[in-house]
Structure formats: structure tokens, C-alpha cells
């Protein structure tokens with residue numbers, strides 16, 4: 001039996017899905033988008049699961065597991081420039097578990113939910129034959145004309161990324177803060193073309209944007225904001241990726257990747273520095289007519305052939 005990749009499996013499952021006139025954007029973006037008749041507003045829906053051994057190990061602190069389980073779908077609401085409202089939590093628990101550990105998982109989740117005014121509105125518990133599974137479904141909203149999709153990148157747009165890239169698995173993936181406030185600010189003040197949150201790695205997620213937008217991109221390798229963790233890993237570990245390769249392909253950065261018309265690039269950088277002085281924003285290239293991703297550095301230009309992180313093997 002040949003096992004499909006994550007993306008082949010999704011394509012297979014999404015064939016001929018039932019629809020409803022309220023559904024504006026189905027599978028293939030960071031959230032589903034629905035128009036349920038609320039004047040001026042659209043609903044956003046998202047579900048996401050973390051599984052012991054895949055998304056966290058037994059060494060992770062319980063608070064971090066709860067935080068990460070909610071932060072991941074919140075990051076997808078951010079990628080639509082939306083505001084999260086409420087969550088439902090499904091817990092799969094081994095037959096033997098420590099209720100005190102679960103209290104700490106919930107403490108991590110609840111603290112993040114409170115910071116973003118997200119109600120935990122219900123849930124379900126079940127037994128898991130393996131390790132712990134924590135699945136969270138989120139509902140959110142966005143103003144009708146401000147929802148940021150993956151399909152909005154146009155040739156000539158400038159390409160931006162928040163924060164720093166690479167080396168997330170050294171720790172950041174358990175502690176990251178979803179960029180909700182930043183994304184809403186962007187959509188309010190600038191013409192965001194396409195936006196996505198980085199979960200599969202810059203190269204893989206940029207490809208998602210380019211496929212949805214039917215465009216290409218040119219990346220300036222020297223401008224990539226490489227994280228300290230990625231630089232340290234390259235220095236200390238034999239056979240580790242170069243820092244630039246880590247920034248391109250490491251998963252779970254959970255930063256925002258987005259485009260704006262090039263005329264807004266400089267005003268955006270100026271306004272960002274005043275609004276979010278503690279978070280880096282970097283212009284890393286531009287959208288082209290394509291196809292594909294071209295890398296530019298001092299030695300010239302080449303085509304990107306590295307792949308993003310694949311979540312299951």
C-alpha cells in the first residue's frame with residue numbers, strides 16, 4: 001500500500017464535499033469563511049489538533065501543550081485578519097492519566113484564551129488508545145471586505161514576514177504568540193493582498209500562497225530574518241541545515257507571511273515600527289508573474305527546490 005502525503009490525502013478527502021450557499025471559502029485556506037447573514041461580517045471556522053509524540057513530547061510542560069493547542073488555530077484566525085470568539089475542546093485521554101496534569105494543560109490554554117477574549121464554550125472528552133490528543137475548534141469573525149485570503153497575491157506586490165524564522169523546534173513552537181493584533185492592524189491600515197501563517201516553513205507556505213494566487217515570487221536570501229535559534233543550531237550541530245535553509249524550510253514559525261502593493265511597502269515599515277516596536281517586520285522579496293520561487297543572493301539567481309516541512313510521515 002502506498003501511503004499518500006499529507007497534501008495528497010487532503011486532496012483526496014476534499015473531492016466532491018457537500019456545500020451550502022453560506023460557504024464562501026472551503027478547504028484550502030487558513031480558515032473556512034462563511035456568510036451567515038450578519039451585516040458587514042463574515043464568520044471564520046477552524047479546527048486543529050495536537051497529538052502527543054507528533055506536536056509535543058512527554059517532556060513538554062502541560063501548560064505549554066494547552067497553549068500550543070489553542071495558539072495554532074488562533075494563528076490561522078490571525079492569517080485571515082480575523083478576531084476569534086469562542087472555542088470547543090475535544091480531549092482524547094489515555095486510560096490512565098493524571099488529572100493534575102490536565103489542570104495544567106487547561107491553565108495554559110485558558111491563559112491564552114483570556115488574553116485574546118476567547119470563550120471556551122464547550123467540548124468533549126473521549127478515551128485515546130495512544131497518547132493524549134487535544135483538538136480545538138474555533139469560531140471567529142472578520143469585517144466583510146477585510147478577510148485576507150491566500151489567493152490575493154499579485155505580481156508587483158511586496159512580500160513581508162513578521163518576526164524571525166527557523167529553529168522553532170528548539171522551543172518557540174511551544175510558546176509562540178499568535179499574531180492576531182498585528183494582522184488586524186495590517187488589514188485595517190493597508191491593502192493586504194494575500195496572507196498565511198507559517199506552519200509548514202517559509203518555502204512550503206509561500207508555495208501555498210503562490211498556488212492559490214497563480215503567481216511566482218522572488219526571495220532576497222540576504223534579507224531573510226534568520227532566528228538566533230537557527231544560527232545556533234547551525235553552529236553547534238554537525239549536519240544541521242545552514243541558517244538560511246532553516247529559515248526557508250523549518251516548520252512551526254507561526255509568523256505571518258503577507259503581501260501589500262509595492263507602493264505601500266515603505267509606509268508600512270515606518271508605521272509598523274511605531275506600532276509594534278518589539279516585533280520585527282521584514283520585506284523579503286516580491287511577487288512575480290512566476291512560475292515558481294526564485295532565490296536571489298550575491299552570487300546571482302536560482303530556483304528554489306527545497307521543500308517545506310511535512311507534518312506526518
Ligand SMILES: [Mg+2]
Nearest residue numbers: 030076197199
Ligand atoms: Mg495556517
